[in-house]
Amino acid sequence: MGLGGALYSGVSGIRAHQNMLDIIGNNLANINTYGYKSSRLLFSDLLSQTIAIGTNGNPMQVGKGVKFASITSNFSQGTLESTNNVFDLAIQGEGFFVVNGGSKDFFTRVGAFSTDEDNYLVDSNTGYKVLDTNGKEISIPYDSTVSGKATSKAYITGNLDASALSSTAEVLIMSSALTESSTAATTATELNDLDSNTTDYIAGDTILITGTKSDGTAVSATYTYAASDTVQELIDAINTAFSGDATASLDSSGKIVLKADTAGSDELSLTLADGGSNTGATTWTDHTFGGSTYTTSVDIFDSQGTRHAITLRFTKQMDNEWDLTASMDSVDGTFASSDNTITGITFNDDGTFSTSGDTTLQFNFNGISSTQSVIFDLGTSGENDGLTQNGGESSAAVTKQDGYEYGTFDSVSINSDGTIKSLYTNGKTQTIATLKLALFNNLNGLNKIGDNLYEQTSISGEPIYVNANSGRAGSISSGYLEGSNVDMATELTSLITAQRGFQLNTKVITTADEILAEVVNLKR
Secondary structure, three states, X not given: OOOHHHHHHHHHHHHHXXXXXXXXXXXXXOOOOOOOOOEXXXXXXXXXXXXXXXXXXXXXXXXXXXXXXXXXXXXXXXXXXXXXXXXXXXXXOOOEEEEEOOOOEEEEOOEEEXXXXXXXXXXXXXXXXXXXXXXXXXXXXXXOEEOOEOOOEEEEEEEEEOOOOEOOEOEEEEOOOOEEOOXXXXXXXXXXXOOXXXXXXXXXXXXXXXEEOOOOOEEEEEEEXXXXXXXXXXXXXXXXXOOOOEEEXXXXXXXXXXXXXXXXXXXXXXXXXXXXOOOOEEOXXXXXXXXXXEEEEXXXXXXXXXXXXXXXXXXXXXXXXXXXXXXXXXXOEEEHHHOOEEEEEEEOOOOOEOOOOOOEEEEEEOOOOOOEEEEEEOOOOOOXXXXXXXXXXXXXXXXXXXXXXXXXXXXXEEOOOOEEEEEEOOOOEEEEEEEOEEEXXXXXXXXXXXXXXXXXXXXXXXXXXXXXXXXXXXXXXXXXXXXOOOOHHHHHHHHHHHHHHHHHHHHHHHHHHHHHHHHHOXXX
């Protein structure tokens, strides 16, 4: 066989380890290259020459050296690195972004995108345009606007405090009902028959009526009892005392209710007490008056998207019943036919919403010729999905509505499913496009062409186009780039191995050379 075989085996080893050094060097060179996938070299032995057959029948072979069998890429996930740039995108999965180079599509793991002079989304390295799921180029609408939309429906949710009670209010409700034999009193019930009457009144006894009118004017009046007077006579006396400002009545539960004739003031107050020289007496301290009012506000938008501040005032009318009165500044407009109140908002004993009157309010906004109807949704009867009345702090408010003002482009957001949305100054969003992702059955069949790009080959197979968040495609993270997956410790270890392999093969060559020299020197 001769010594030439050893020489050529050594040469093949040098060449193989030189290629190994090249690959390791390239991996280390790209340790900070976004989206880079490390490569590795696999060796295989060359043809072995059979020089004889052993006595046991086994072939006796001598190898002819080494060659590199394959170079493969490691497509494992790289670490995501934050960039805080919305157009920097990283894929957590096996997908590739798709960019168009004019005549063909290319594929990349590096979503370092930006917009060009025509507002198209492009790959920052090459300027190739990024494609959406329809195979179209993606344009970012920096100069776009959104027209305003008139409010047609507003949703009120939250609580009205069932236990809140103020001594001054727009509507005053007696704290406990007047009863006769534990049954709700009527206007025909005699005062001396009330359960809370401890000593019968006689003619000439007095009941003092004190308080304030809704404009803050003090009220001080005296009701003089006559034989067999009823609750109605007491109510008449209260109405006389508050004449022109508030009206008293008896509700079905036996409670006296005093309501201001003009809505909007919380100054109304009322106290009943027996005269100091009376024979008769009633425990009026068990029948104090109080009321509850809660105010919130909402912005309603007209057909031109102009914002109008509307005040919503909830006033308790009786147990488990409220009215809602809307108001606005005259510079904004008026209410059609002065219809600005939703009446009869009632609640069940468990605090859930029950029923209400018509919940549509009609607005005549200044500068708008047509009347605008707005439905106020108070919730579902018997449910807690809207307005409720429970003990606890009042929190009722319009939490959602379908109107909005005119808006201009503000920013872009990109969801994990690849949906690109434009955000506007009025809070509205519009979908621009959805990024296309590609999958391949044989990733190592892809051809690297530089600039972090791959192209398909017959070996890689045709691309399988999918959306993000589907199967093995993975999700998209905005504001991140995928780092190189090169393992520095592994590469340095391989570098030592390659160096030693190179050195050992040079030793084979030098040793074979020295032996050949000795053979030549046999003849002197």
